[in-house]
Amino acid sequence: MKIGALAKATGTKVETVRYYEKIGLLPRAARTTANYRDYGSDHLARLSFIRRARDLGFTLKALSELLTLSDDKEQSCEAVDDIASRHLAKIDQKIDDLTTLRSELDRVISACQHGTVGDCKIIETLAPRPLS
Amino acid sequence: MKIGALAKATGTKVETVRYYEKIGLLPRAARTTANYRDYGSDHLARLSFIRRARDLGFTLKALSELLTLSDDKEQSCEAVDDIASRHLAKIDQKIDDLTTLRSELDRVISACQHGTVGDCKIIETLAPRPLS
DNA sequence: CTTGACCCTATAGTTACTACAGGGTGCATA
DNA sequence: TATGCACCCTGTAGTAACTATAGGGTCAAG
Incomplete structure (x- = not known):
């Protein structure tokens, strides 16, 4: 083909x-x-x-490791399991981070009073007063 | 400084x-x-x-839009709110995707019998038989 | 007067593709 | 036979958002 x-x-x-x-x-x-x-x-x-x-979500690097491992059928499956498990841990971390971020962003948006930019809570929240 | x-x-x-x-x-x-x-x-x-x-998690592009908007204090806050809300939707989507992916990967890993690569369920799941 | 922490520019590398530019091939249709 | 179109080729540059490196200059302390 x-x-x-x-x-x-x-x-x-x-x-x-x-x-x-x-x-x-x-x-x-x-x-x-x-x-x-x-x-x-x-x-x-x-x-x-x-x-x-x-x-x-495996990276190309992880993938090429997996592919190399999969070529040796006699080898223990441990290394494969290890790569997959570490990947799972990373995903869990990412979900946690995104969830935290989500609630914070939600809070910022909820504060929006739909007025002018001068009073915009979103921009205000993002731009903390300089410590001077 | x-x-x-x-x-x-x-x-x-x-x-x-x-x-x-x-x-x-x-x-x-x-x-x-x-x-x-x-x-x-x-x-x-x-x-x-x-x-x-x-x-x-705002991109630099979204950021420069926000910065431009924040310079005009008289303008309506609507555009700012819009950028933030669309960003929130993207985050929700990402969390959904990762959650789906997580459960699938978890299922794959659970199938691991800790034998040899030849019997590895992880690799087997990843590599579907060619339609040939 | 030399050592070390800091500063400068410019360029290349990172990840995982995607998008050209500029060409060749193969088949069907007018 | 010509020509149009979909498909294929190589090679290079672009994407996001930095990070790293090379090869230098500056400044204060000991």
């Missing part, structure tokens, strides 16, 4: 597929006589893996 | 202060004879505003 078909099948943009190849995340494809990339089912599987992991 | 003092007072890195100046978010400071930047309380106030808004 050509790059457009692979892209469509995995919900990736064509440029992104070429980008993954460039950084070595996706192996080079064979080429047709017209120099078009020609992909097989192994590429499809690998790119699906990549997209799915990206959807779950 | 010199750049280091301003940075410290606002919890910013020196390089970031210079960066804000370069992109026009922070006005140019006066210079000493030694060509050092010399800041006053107006710079301090503005940088505090910037940092606080950044902490609340």
Whole structure:
């Protein structure tokens, strides 16, 4: 299959597929006589893996670790579990941070009296008086 | 005050202060004879505003809009409220997304049997069988 | 008079793509 | 046969919001 078909099948943009190849995340494809990339089912599987992991928020770095690990079937699954668990912890942290931030922003907005900018509570809250 | 003092007072890195100046978010400071930047309380106030808004997750683009708006004190506060509210909606969306993602990742990790990579449920879940 | 903390500019690197510019290929249709 | 269109190619630059580095200058203390 050509790059457009692979892209469509995995919900990736064509440029992104070429980008993954460039950084070595996706192996080079064979080429047709017209120099078009020609992909097989192994590429499809690998790119699906990549997209799915990206959807779950794994970084490309974590991903390439996972891909390396997944190649050695005999190895203990511990390292894989570790990467995933650390990722989960990061997500929890992010949710916490965003929730805190949300309530604060909500508070700021609630104070809005819909007057002029001169009396704007939002700007006032954001701009604390200089300590001078 | 010199750049280091301003940075410290606002919890910013020196390089970031210079960066804000370069992109026009922070006005140019006066210079000493030694060509050092010399800041006053107006710079301090503005940088505090910037940092606080950044902490609340506003982009630099939204920020420069807010700063422009805040200069015209007679204007209606509506536009300010609008920017903040749209930002809040984005945060809510992000929290939702992360929460969904979290539960999915949690499910994936829970399936881990701590065996070898060959049986790893984490990798198995991430890599769906090619449609072939 | 030298050491160390601070300051300067300019440029490149980071993440994960995305968007050109400027060209080639392959198939269907007028 | 020509031509239009969708698709493919490479290479480079742009995005956000900094961070880091190289290669220098300044100033006060010991």
